[in-house]
Amino acid sequence: MDSAAETQTPIQEAWALLGRLFWDMRPRMIRVAADVGLTPPQLFALRMLDPDEPVPMRALAAALSCDSSNVTGLVDGLEAQGLVERREAEHDRRIRLLVVTPRGNDVRERMLAVVQQVPEALQELGADDQRALRDILQRALG
Amino acid sequence: MDSAAETQTPIQEAWALLGRLFWDMRPRMIRVAADVGLTPPQLFALRMLDPDEPVPMRALAAALSCDSSNVTGLVDGLEAQGLVERREAEHDRRIRLLVVTPRGNDVRERMLAVVQQVPEALQELGADDQRALRDILQRALG
DNA sequence: TATTGTTATACTCTATAACTATA
DNA sequence: TATAGTTATAGAGTATAACAATA
Numbered sequence: 536m537d538s539a540a541e542t543q544t545p546i547q548e549a550w551a552l553l554g555r556l557f558w559d560m561r562p563r564m565i566r567v568a569a570d571v572g573l574t575p576p577q578l579f580a581l582r583m584l585d586p587d588e589p590v591p592m593r594a595l596a597a598a599l600s601c602d603s604s605n606v607t608g609l610v611d612g613l614e615a616q617g618l619v620e621r622r623e624a625e626h627d628r629r630i631r632l633l634v635v636t637p638r639g640n641d642v643r644e645r646m647l648a649v650v651q652q653v654p655e656a657l658q659e660l661g662a663d664d665q666r667a668l669r670d671i672l673q674r675a676l677g
Numbered sequence: 678m679d680s681a682a683e684t685q686t687p688i689q690e691a692w693a694l695l696g697r698l699f700w701d702m703r704p705r706m707i708r709v710a711a712d713v714g715l716t717p718p719q720l721f722a723l724r725m726l727d728p729d730e731p732v733p734m735r736a737l738a739a740a741l742s743c744d745s746s747n748v749t750g751l752v753d754g755l756e757a758q759g760l761v762e763r764r765e766a767e768h769d770r771r772i773r774l775l776v777v778t779p780r781g782n783d784v785r786e787r788m789l790a791v792v793q794q795v796p797e798a799l800q801e802l803g804a805d806d807q808r809a810l811r812d813i814l815q816r817a818l819g
Numbered sequence: 820t821a822t823t824g825t826t827a828t829a830c831t832c833t834a835t836a837a838c839t840a841t842a
Numbered sequence: 843t844a845t846a847g848t849t850a851t852a853g854a855g856t857a858t859a860a861c862a863a864t865a
Contacts, residue, residue: 546807550795552814557699562742574833576855593823600704602857607825612854629823629864653692656817664813665688671806671813672694675798716856718832735846744834749848751832771841771846 556654567649571642572616578646580609581618586640589622589632618642698796709791713784714758720788722751723760728782731764731774760784 543551568578576599583598584590592610596603610633613619618639624630635643660668685693710720718741725740726732734752738745752775755761760781766772777785802810 544807545804545811546795546799546802547793549807549811549814550793550799552811552818553695553698554792556695556814556818565742574854591823596824600707601855603824604826604858605856608855627823627865631824650696651689651692653688657688657692660688660813660817662687664816665686665691667809668813669687669691669694671802671810672691672698674806675802676694676698716831733846738847743832745847746835746849747833754831769842769846773847 556656560654563649563652567646570649571646573642573646574612577609577612580606581613581635581639581643582646582650584619584633584635584639584643586635586643589634591624591630591632593630595633613639698798702796705791705794709788712791713788715784715788716754719751719754722748723755723777723781723785723788724792726761726775726777726781726785728777728785731776733766733772733774734763735772737775755781 564578565575568575571578573581579599580595583595592606593603595610596606599606599609610619610621614621617636620634620636621631622634624632657665657668706720707717710717713720715723721741722737725737734748735745737752738748741748741751752761752763756763759778762776762778763773764776766774799807799810
């Protein structure tokens with residue numbers, strides 16, 4: 536049994552820890568969706584919409600990594616609750632633009648307030664670690 | 678308009694960046710599930726099982742944050758493919774223990790090999806940043 | 820011809836409630 | 843009585859294929 540073969544590199548260890556961190560967010564996501572009257576997929580859809588800029592159905596399907604026929608149903612659900620509206624695009628009448636209603640934006644903001652809550656484990660880091668974490672992630676993703 | 682009110686703290690920025698990082702993993706998860714012949718929920722279920730230690734259905738339901746009636750269906754699917762087996766527990770005959778078959782473990786390993794792949798953005802970090810990231814996450818989660 | 824979105828279809832996911840077997 | 847798991851049921855998610863409208 537070669538123990539060296541099973542030794543993870545630092546970044547592999549980091550990735551595994553991040554996996555745990557995000558998996559632990561699952562119950563929170565399920566709960567907040569229910570709290571605002573949405574299913575998790577509907578929550579993700581509303582999350583991807585832009586309150587300031589109408590989004591074509593097509594773009595939402597791409598953002599959700601799913602088929603456009605699926606988006607039809609998700610948007611039907613959101614529209615039935617008055618959270619989004621379909622609007623025709625002026626320059627291309629094939630396209631339906633998704634507009635977040637004021638009520639939809641209210642739900643969206645309440646949902647985001649929970650989703651964006653920093654997990655306790657990260658909040659308990661020292662100020663130096665918190666800044667270092669941000670800096671490293673900005674170098675990687677920024 | 679008070680711009681200070683919208684300024685994120687370092688850890689809030691970090692959390693937002695992590696959210697992006699994980700959302701970007703979605704297509705990969707959907708693809709690897711299809712590649713090994715599973716749906717995403719089935720993949721998560723197989724992921725949570727322990728190849729060395731049989732897991733009660735109940736524990737799997739808790740790990741997946743879902744109802745136990747749902748686990749029945751997921752395990753039915755995995756069992757139909759010969760990836761897991763239900764076994765009775767000796768000390769308590771109400772409990773069904775889930776055993777990963779050799780074939781199930783093969784699928785599981787192939788799936789993990791993809792899931793555990795470190796995203797390119799993190800791989801491109803310098804060695805110092807990679808170690809620092811691991812160290813910080815270990816302090817937070819370890 | 821190609822693209823956007825919808826519909827028809829089939830299957831899976833999911834929770835609730837009622838049930839069986841066991842403790 | 844309480845717990846582990848299943849079944850029945852209903853509704854939502856999902857992709858594929860076929861379609862209409864538009865480009």
